[in-house]
Amino acid sequence: MNRPNAYIGSAVDRIEDERLLTGKGTYVGDLNLEHLLHAAILRSPVSHGLIRSIDVSAARALAGVRAVITANEIGDVPIIPIRQHPVPEGERFRQPVIASGKVRYVGEPVAIVVASDPAIAEDALELIVLDIEELPPLADYVTAARNECLLFEEAATNRAATFRARMGDADAAFAQADYTRKERFSVQRHTAFPMETRGLLAEWVDATGHMTLYGVTKVPFFNRRVLAQMLGIEISAVDLIEVDVGGGFGARGEFYPEDFLVPFAARYVNGNVRWIEDRREHLMAMNHAREMYAEMEIACTKEGAVVGIRGRIDIDLGAYARTNGFTTPRNVVQFVSGPYYIPNLAIDAHSFVTSKTPTGTYRGPGRYESSFFCERLLDMAATDLGIDPAAFRLKNLIREEQLPRPLATMMDLDATWQTELDNGAYPIVMQRCLDEFGWQEKIKLQGQLIDGRYHGVAVGNFVEGGAGGRSENASMTIEDDGMVTVAIGSTALGQGLKTVMSQIAADALSLPIERIRLLHGSTTLLTDGVGSFHSRATVMGGSAILLAAEALLDLVRNEVGMRLDVPAANTSFSDGKVEAAGKSFALQDFAGLSVEKTFINTKLTYSYGAHAAYVAVDAATGEVEVLDYVTVEDVGRVINPATLHGQVLGAVVQGLGSTFLEHLQYDENGQLLTGSLADYLLPTATDFPNIRSVSLGLRPCPNNPLGAKGAGEGGLIAVGGVIANAIASALRSLRVQPCDLPLSPPRLWRLIAEARSAEMSR
Amino acid sequence: MPMLAFRLATPRVLVDLRRVSGLDRIHIGEQGVELGAKVRWRDIERDTRLAVAQPLLAEAVRHIAHYQIRNRGTVGGSLAHADPAAELPAIALTCEAHIVAVGPRGEREIPAAEFFLAPLVTALEPDELIVAMRLSAWPKARRFSFKELSRRLGDFALAGAAVFFDLDERGCMRALHVGAFGVADKPVRLLETEAALNGMRPEPAAVAEAIKLGTSGLEMRSDIHADADYRRALLETLLTRAFDEAMQRSPS
Known part of the structure; x- marks a missing residue:
């Protein structure tokens, strides 16, 4: 396992763990200055x-x-x-x-x-x-949209921005469609909630x-x-x-x-x-996320081809447009179609300022929300058209030969980024998910009442954008002790950055991983850098490391060439030894050689995958148990299967928290009612024990030398839609359609009660 | 302590009872069980004698918060705090426990029914201290059930129910006690349900009717976690399931 050139793809133990698990971590609270x-x-x-x-x-x-x-x-x-x-x-x-x-x-x-x-x-x-x-408080977007009272008088409106995504001609497609259905959805305000507060x-x-x-x-x-x-x-x-x-x-x-x-x-x-920051402060000061209300409409042929989605989304932005406040409003309109071939799209998102904590991004920004809207519409359409929901999706997924395919065009925005789905085998991965999940067997249970609970299943697909942020820097220096110091502009947030980057560097330099000294993040390390967001660190930082390694080895080759007077091209590297013309050098013989390189990229990566859920619903209490949850994703190239697996499981649990538990609630005066962990319900270790995930490196990304795609957010993106669909599947005899998150027991109980009374009056 | 952390309470003096001896005793006798005020949830969970001597109590304690909290939380603390959604006050009320308090005027026993007055308000005087809680003896063949629903394991219950009764030779319920918590501003006994079913066989229709009778007069709590309608429906469901379980479970 610890041979050079074999680290990428191996489940290398996290380099971070020993230090962190033995209490040697240094957080802001640990720093001691006089x-x-x-x-x-x-x-x-x-x-x-x-x-x-x-x-x-x-x-x-x-x-x-x-x-x-x-x-x-x-x-x-x-x-x-x-x-x-x-x-x-x-x-x-x-x-x-x-x-x-x-x-x-x-x-x-x-x-x-x-x-x-x-x-x-x-x-x-x-x-x-x-x-x-x-x-007067502006505690919700509806009040804000009336513009009767202004949060910013000089702006003369409470509408902060509008993002519009277009593809084809949605209105024409709807006019000709065999089938259309319009629904209202909402996603509740919640927040990213890192375990450590800021400091x-x-x-x-x-x-x-x-x-x-x-x-x-x-x-x-x-x-x-x-x-x-x-x-x-x-x-x-x-x-x-x-x-x-x-x-x-x-x-x-x-x-x-x-x-x-x-x-x-x-x-x-x-x-x-x-x-x-203390926890109560954190809940009112850190970015909130995700609060939005949508009216969305789907159009299909009677054979079950989706021909269009259109709709309007109203976003409660909170009091200010913060550094990344518009990322979610932008993403939510562009990602509604996800990995599906939907030729006509027209989605508008209006952001309104309200007198609540400002919002920003949270893992899978705009994608979790748009996936919820899209996947719910797909299941409703499939049910109405009498088509199996899995078959319906397989039919509408973008096929491999249809890639690359641009996402909907963002109107009125600079086309800085190529937002084009790169490559992938979407139907193959979805089929793999169905197989791992045991769809054929479990679908037979849908709607059945077993031991007092209704059972249901659902499957959904997602795409995850990655590698934004244009560039990343990496430097490498050969040290006297034979170590290579590698510095990158990417930052560590607990994702195992040091491990993954060391693997890439060790392979690129043909060195044992123990000889990589990896530094990251601080502005003292490099002339410039960007950081970690948008599932970019591995792709951007990793690619920068490849560039730096190539440059460093070139320097060594030239040095060897000069010392031995042989062509530089004949130099070979292995296990920290440099060989040329029958002579061998140790790497530290070149101590002091140093490079810094910038990887530049304007093409995003799109990992993708499928989720499937099996749930049991207690109709008397509205309680839902997740009996099985399976994700399968293709991330292009897996650098470390263990850290990736951890990322996916964590993301799924966060998604389940978003779907069932987490809710930042305000009263009509704009007072936050959920200011502690007794009221803001985070998922805990015992809540969702049944999660399985498979990560594949099936189709390497064509847009970067690593072949990697951003990973880590996909585990969250499809959860809302898939869980809501599984509940609808369980409660199909009652025709319950969950359209508002979170799916708390009281909310589901009310939906069930309303469905029963509607049934009685039919 | 959370009140202090949130700066909601700023007492001039804090008295730590940890070094006061004799308050952490669990006494099990012919007359029943006495739990000292400093008895911790973990002590109750680990005391195998209590699983027989007070099985309803033992079952309820397992629902209290997380094990970290069960390692610290005490009988006296829970009674004095009087959270309307807490388990022990509900058990005290349902089981007609007596709370023993001492103060400058000596010791007195307060029946649980007179102890819990409102959310976080009890009959305890400012200069009194809880020293113990007394529960009367538990017949071996007694039927019981404890049900609650919380959003996550360890959270306060949105609603909870405690039921126990003895069955006579004709299969009729005797000494029926029905308690509920998390639904009102303090734990409640459903006396009308008890009256309607005492001496009756636990037939589902009769039980359902008696539950409605008992819950209809309750003013249900409504908060950000659950509204009043839901709590009412949930309590009825939990009570129904509690009666079912009490009947199905063979006495220890």
């Missing part, structure tokens, strides 16, 4: 209002308090830029780093206190007297004017540029250092207000300041 001060943040207790006054005198007077900073102390309040999919009309809704004049959601930062002790900082928050004149430590060295910020992740280089600009100092005067983090899932690591406030506070007090 003279460390602690920050706490005062957050708006009302959802919408005008700040009349902030009296901080008592807080400042408290022993141990070093500073209380409000918008006044900051002066010209910086506005956070939109990192992904900026659209001109969306710019008006960006978030200032601290509320000044107006508050727009419960949890918006109003002041930051720095004290000698975290408890004193919290005590000081209670001494701040905040006078806010309340304005930052800012170290300001006044003598050199240098800022070091620890605890960032995801996109350190972008955040460095933003922070330097906001602080008014050179980019080179700012370094962002990655430490261990407990998960990201799209939410952690974006530039949030605190990413300015904590460093600003450090410079303000001329010291070192740490802020650790």
